[in-house]
Amino acid sequence: xxxxxxxxxxxxxxQAIWLKTQKTVLLIxxxxxxxxxxxxxxxxxxxxxxxxxxxxxxxxxxxxxxDVTEHLGLRLWPERFQ
Numbered sequence: 001x002x003x004x005x006x007x008x009x010x011x012x013x014x015q016a017i018w019l020k021t022q023k024t025v026l027l028i029x030x031x032x033x034x035x036x037x038x039x040x041x042x043x044x045x046x047x048x049x050x051x052x053x054x055x056x057x058x059x060x061x062x063x064x065x066x067d068v069t070e071h072l073g074l075r076l077w078p079e080r081f082q
Contacts, residue, residue, distance in 0.1 A: 007034075008066060014038055015063060037064055 002010060015038060018025055029035050035042045036058055044054040 011037060011066065019063060033066075037066055 011034060014025065014027075017023075018038075025038075027035070027038055039058050042056040042058060043052055044056065045051065046053045
């Protein structure tokens with residue numbers, strides 16, 4: 001539960017650490033924009049019982065900017081995430 005400014009700073013830091021180390025990171029989020037910004041692969045789960053509903057590959061170059069979803073219209077995906 002972070003305020004918007006701190007959340008953006010943390011997202012940038014996670015991306016910077018990944019760019020530096022190239023280690024696998026597991027991120028759990030309810031925020032589609034955050035998932036697209038920080039992930040190369042998004043696994044969408046159903047409600048209980050939690051089962052995999054969909055897998056989305058995010059193939060944009062890194063480093064990414066926080067507005068990548070705005071420019072590419074990816075917010076039109078909500079039906080895949082419900």
